Amino acid sequence: MAEAATREKALQEAELACARRGAQLTPLRRQVLELVLGAEAPIGAYALLDRLKSSRPGAAPPTVYRALDFLLEHGLVHKVERLNAYIGCSDAGHGHAHDHGHPHQFLICRRCGATMEIADHAVAHAIAEAAARAGFVAVEATVEIEGICARCAAT
Missing domain, CATH: 1.10.10.10 (Winged helix-like DNA-binding domain superfamily/Winged helix DNA-binding domain)
Structure with missing residues (x-):
């Protein structure tokens, strides 16, 4: 409920x-x-x-x-x-719109497909810095990380 x-x-x-x-x-x-x-x-x-x-x-x-x-x-x-x-x-x-106003990364479990959104500003900052070093201005980045979720890892 x-x-x-x-x-x-x-x-x-x-x-x-x-x-x-x-x-x-x-x-x-x-x-x-x-x-x-x-x-x-x-x-x-x-x-x-x-x-x-x-x-x-x-x-x-x-x-x-x-x-x-x-x-x-x-x-x-x-x-x-x-x-x-x-x-x-x-x-x-x-309050955010199209650019979603916050960093977003997804953790995707290879076994069960569970997907969780995280919003780690350090990841977004690292991407922006890496892009800047390459002379590129990052406007938006979505990171999708594959692995095993805690529930599947426990079984």
């Missing part, structure tokens, strides 16, 4: 964050965000579409992709490129 309460709080914060930016978290966008937040692991667009069709039989891929684009633009979800899937932003609703 706490998980549902946490998800509902995140949805309310997302609505407020969108309103502060003059954007609207429509019922469809809210539903897609709720599906992402409720997924046990990062979820792909077609899996979202399958879940969405139970309440919106006419939903099609563009429906989901437009909603995901909005959620990405407003910093409410991240795309985990390696998995071609989406995960809720652990810092959503805290």
